[in-house]
Amino acid sequence: MYAAAGVLSDALQVFDEMPDRNSVSWNVLITGLVRWGELEYARSLFDEMPEKNVVTWTGMIDGHVRIGRFGEGLSLFQRMVCCENMKPSEITILALMPAVSGLKDMRVCRLVHCYAEKRGLIAFDIRVANSVIDTYAKCGCIESASRFFEDLMERKNLVSWTTIITGLAMHGFGEEAVERFDRMEKAGWKPNRVTFLSVFNACSHGGLVDQGLKFLEKMVNEYQILPDIKHYGCLVDMLARLGRLEEAENLALGIPTEIANVVVWRTLLGACSFHDNVEMAERVTRKIMEMERGYGGDYVLMHNIFVGAGRFGDAEKFRKLMHQRNAIKLPGQSAI
């Protein structure tokens, strides 16, 4: 179908000339429009559509949620359930949950959770259960996330374990996250690269540096997973934020050039600033400038580091360099 291929005008023309349009043709067109960012157009077709079904409503919710219009996504869900007497599917819940996370509203989270429970969708699809764990955590209630997670008992899968570890990491509960990881392995699950990223993040936020390094070894040696850039980023951050700057720098230097990015070095620069290591900051900034010269924040940071060290001449050099290169200043950054 043209809508899937993204040929919008062709899709619309075919649709106009169709003698036997059914709900599927409407939905194909509407979801195609949503996918291509034509939400307003999709909405007008949606309003025009005679017999909307669950897929139609789900597609509209998804379209709004994807572009961050969380409140509208939620009201569509309310309208669907309360006014139209539709029965949302597991996919509807999955589409809605990022909106609940975005709104960070525990009451809404609990409401949607109860609704999904009552409709049997949590028992029916583990993905719904996993999105409930994630949403409780993102709404700020790690206790509810954890309780719900434990109540899943034997239904937990690798994504459930990974999701709760991610949530615990977000909330700074490093030890608890590590404990889940151990229990997960004992239960016979093989962690994947996402699980390791979550546990690295937990170690980073929880200050568990040596645990984190052990997990790195485990990932590479026991599970034969090569670290990707996100793993490196987490681990560099973990070492750097506790002031183990040399180890962080060495790890960053060991990143294969094909996957290296400026973000890792920027993290390290932030830590150099925090821990007042001017020499390393200069080296790191040189690295950053090899990769990207147009980001104003780097110049501002290096300027401030030099000022903090009393090297006003060098600070001034960076201020000038930033203006020369027309590097972009971001809102909230002091103009130097």
Added chain:
DNA sequence: CTAGGGTTAG
């Protein structure tokens, strides 16, 4: 592929 999305650094 054919109307659909569970977890992913700073």
